[in-house]
Amino acid sequence: MSSINASFRLTRQSFVLDVAFNIPTRGVTALFGSSGSGKTTLLRCIAGLEKPDQGYFAIGDHVWQKGQFSLPTHQRALGYVFQDSNLFSHLTVEKNLHYGLKRIAPSARKILYDDAIRLLGIHQLTDRYPAELSGGQRQRVAIARALLTSPDLLLMDEPLASLDIKSRSEILPYLEKLHLELKIPIIYVSHSPDEVVRIADHMVLMDHGKVLEEGPINELLTRTDLPLAHLDESCAVVEGVVKEHDSHYHLTYLDIKGGQVAVSFRDLPIGHRVRVRILARDVSLALQPGQKSSITNVFPVRIESIIPASDPAKVLVKLDMGGEHLLSQITHRSVDILNLEVDQTIYAQVKSVALMR
Amino acid sequence: MGYTPPDINDSTLESILSLTEIPIILGSLDTAPIWLSVKLATVTTVLLLLIATPVAWWLAFAHHRVKSVITAVSMLPLVLPPSVLGFYMLLLLGTNGPLGRLTAELGLGTLAFTFPGLVIASIIYSFPFALQPILNAFEAIGRAPLEAAATLRASPLARFFTIAIPLAKPGLLSAVVMGFAHTMGEFGVILMIGGSIPGETKVLSVAIYEQVEALQYSEAHVLSGGMLVFSFVVLWLLHQLNSRRNAMKPVSN
Structure with a gap:
């Protein structure tokens, strides 16, 4: 089975990210760790938004980063869902959705416009501007927008972190549906055990810029030598x-x-x-x-x-x-x-x- | 109320009285300086936008050591007396100046005391007024939407034209208004580098200066009053523009 291979080294003032891991190209992999553990920085390295001192990244046969070679972000077949949706405020929902879609050759489109808006339940919002949406709606649009580029890999940076509890529970079912209906591998950054146990299949446990452990979700949850087993809600x-x-x-x-x-x-x-x-x-x-x-x-x-x-x-x-x-x-x-x-x-x-x- | 005839020797009162002559003066007014100013301001503004936008882009997003030096240099016209600026421009563009010699050798003649010379001087003089609003706009946009666009397959050029420019529109509009208005009101630099050649370098502000010198207060009044109204309208529009932009700002995430 093909896999995702990653290794990055990056220094920012006092913070050092130094990771290497292998994860499957199917299902949801959670990058889990406390804030400041380097999860988001790692995700940005994968997307090519940060320039690591050293890095290697390959998904299946596609090498995105190797030695001095670094594919620019816009040439990487990825979708990125940011923590605060990051919709274009000057464009309607529909135009936000088309922004990425129109840059994908019709023959390369695996996810169609109608499918995406149905999957995320946003067909009634297409004429609105981002400022007219609730936080939860904005995040659903952002997810649909990322999916419409038919990515080989979907990166999600704490997509629920900026939302209130109500919007969170509004989005989670969509994330689960995504997981079941699409075959796109997802790397999901989170510091919430609750989200992780709901959607992740695989987990990369991070601490202070390093990978503590990685493996199938239940294996890591029940490892008594890892911090997860010692949470209140273990x-x-x-x-x-x-x-x-x-x-x-x-x-x-x-x-x-x-x-x-x-x-x-x-x-x-x-x-x-x-x-x-x-x-x-x-x-x-x-x-x-x-x-x-x-x-x-x-x-x-x-x-x-x-x-x-x-x-x-x-x-x-x-x-x-x-x-x-x-x-x-x-x-x-x-x-x-x-x-x-x-x-x-x-x-x-x-x-x-x-x-x- | 009784009307007291003004004291002929009191120049202030004389000038107020002369307001009544406005219609007569308007008929015989030499409008060439007005149009020259408008032409100068228009050409300058267009070129300013083309130059200031990429510079602002670079300043907003580049991490570079010379960044602060460039910022300081581009802000110099804000603090330097226009005469100092004009003096150096004259030395630069004049017959013996490095640029003057270059243009002469290229068969363009010297640019001092010509309209193109004025345009160059105006661009430098008004540069900070165009740069600042654009720079502020780019900085306010930040990297986030541009990064989002990159993850949606937009090339750097596409990101600039489809995200940065539309989002910076209020800043660009401010730059147009400020650049235009500031060039319209330019005086010191123009006097130094352009002199007062009718139809070529005699712009509005210079014309007013000459009218005052020649004690033609009524004519000066018409032009000055026009400038006053124009400037007020410009600033008022700018304020309207800014408050509308603030009202349209999306609620924070």
Whole structure:
């Protein structure tokens, strides 16, 4: 499978960016890290908007940067969604959308105008000027504008960061749709774990201008040696498919690796691919499966590791569930009472499962 | 109210009285200096736009050490007395000046005391007035929209014409108005470099000066009053333009 190869070195006053990574050319890769970790600078290097001291970038067979050679930004087949939409204030929405589209040869257009405005739900806004749009609408137009250049790679720089919570939840479904309907690889800069677990498949974890780690999303989320597992909302995301619906109890059953989970009824076709998030604090552990309990979702799991959590009363237990990893946050006291040990097989009871998409 | 006949020897009162003669004066007015001024201002403004726009672009977006030197040089006409500027221009363009010799050798004659000479002097004299608004406009636009255009496949030239110029339109308009008005009001430099050759270098301001010298206050009044009204209208329009631009500014993201 072809991949995206990147390595950049850039010095700006006291900040040094020094990264090298390989990511797949499919799905969403999140560049994740705290502010100041160099995520945006890295994205700008990929776009050719920053001049690195040294750099290499290739997507499949297309080399954009190598040694002294640097393809100018306007010749790179990329789409860039800026943090603050960056629409042209002197042009209507329609003309903003056509700005990039008209520079693409008709034969090279993979995304058509009508498809883009339908996908982003902006067909009613085309006559307006950017100043007449809400923040969320502006960002949707910006995404459509970038898509209309039929890019080989879509770069998104915290597209939700400048929006209020309401506009954020307005855009997220569009981003998920984008991910499902288009085959364009996306590099998505974010410092919000919530966004990342919803849309990313792959993750590059950044800190102080360096790559800490990169890999499939759930692998990094459940790595107890990385900071993500120690967040308040530490969680695992698990892929699954819709198995069946139970109209009597209003439940939908999902098949996941290592078992089946029930979630509140969602009108999705059987076989539809979904992602669920399981928060570490919603996973409790039991030695026996049969105890009567209000919890429906119970799976056999193997304990992979037990490490202290940031809260001294608690520990993080990493679990293996048929090849998929889960985290459980329980108290030290419970570990001792249950006499838990690494490699032991026990039962995970999951209080709540959130269907992400 | 009773009307007191003015004291003939009081020149101030005499000049006020002469306002009543305006219609008569208008009939016999030598309009050549007016048209010459308008022509000079128009030619200068067009050339100024063509020169100041790229310079402003470069100053706004280039990281260069000589940037501050260039800025300082281009602002010199703001602080130098016009006579100093005119004096150096005369030395430069005159028969023995380096540019004068060059133009003479090219068969163009010397530019001092000619209309093209005035145009050159006016461009230098009015340069900061055209440069500043354009520079401010480019700086206000910033890199962001240009970077967005680059990611949308626009070449540098396309970015300049489809993004920078339209967004800088208010600044460009200000530059036109300021450049034109400032050239219309030019006096010291012109007197030094152009003298007062009717139809060639005798512009409005010089004509007024000569009328005052010759104590032809009524004629001076007509031209000066015209200039006063013209200048006021220009500044008023500029203000209108700016306040409309502010009102049209998009709400911040």
